[in-house]
Amino acid sequence: MTDPARDSIAAHFQHSRDAMERAAADPALIATVAAIAAAITRSYRSGGKVLLCGNGGSAADAQHIAAEFLSRMNFDRAPLAAVALTTDTSVLTAVGNDFGFDQLFERQVRGLARAGDVLIAISTSGRSPNVLAALKAARGLGVVTIGFTGSKPSDMTALCDHLLAAPTDKTPLIQQIHIVAAHAICTCVEDALFGPRPA
Numbered sequence: 001m002t003d004p005a006r007d008s009i010a011a012h013f014q015h016s017r018d019a020m021e022r023a024a025a026d027p028a029l030i031a032t033v034a035a036i037a038a039a040i041t042r043s044y045r046s047g048g049k050v051l052l053c054g055n056g057g058s059a060a061d062a063q064h065i066a067a068e069f070l071s072r073m074n075f076d077r078a079p080l081a082a083v084a085l086t087t088d089t090s091v092l093t094a095v096g097n098d099f100g101f102d103q104l105f106e107r108q109v110r111g112l113a114r115a116g117d118v119l120i121a122i123s124t125s126g127r128s129p130n131v132l133a134a135l136k137a138a139r140g141l142g143v144v145t146i147g148f149t150g151s152k153p154s155d156m157t158a159l160c161d162h163l164l165a166a167p168t169d170k171t172p173l174i175q176q177i178h179i180v181a182a183h184a185i186c187t188c189v190e191d192a193l194f195g196p197r198p199a
């Protein structure tokens, strides 16, 4: 007898595996991930920092990625400057209340970012106004703009120096590919700045 819950769970893993296999087999996507890692490495070498933003699960991803840079990924080393723009409830409520939800990240970018910094803006749909506004502000400041999105075309393309487009339009699968790519990026940056990983 089939168990619908178990079938659904197995399907989740299978869909995730299929999306991962599509990403792993896409040379353009792998090249984009490498270019993002190189851009972040360049920024750190010049004294820059990484800012990150996103909504919902992507806010959690922004925080997760900032923690990898600031704390450690694969081995102990000096901290790397990274700020998730999703965490300070006083800032978020003040900006949201006084200026509106669409300005949530844009205002923090204008206050915190300097030319040569990197903004990683995460939106699975590519349509969140607060994420698009952050990218526009970053562009105006000479910040390197990196977008993480899905397969649907969006305004993010024109606003990003590098756009990682996960090869699926399903939000949870897009998020899963984003976090795998982020771990790969952090690993490349860590290796480039601090030498190959100890065995």
Ligand SMILES: O=C(CO)[C@@H](O)[C@H](O)[C@H](O)[C@H](O)COP(=O)(O)O
Pocket (backbone or CB within 6 Å): 055, 056, 057, 058, 059, 122, 123, 124, 125, 126, 127, 128, 131, 171, 172, 175
């Ligand atoms: O985690 C999930 C879905 O997996 C949700 O919380 C999701 O992140 C939210 O609906 C976001 O508001 C979606 O925004 P975006 O990725 O389209 O910019």
Ligand SMILES: [Zn+2]
Pocket (backbone or CB within 6 Å): 057, 172, 175
């Ligand atoms: Zn989610």
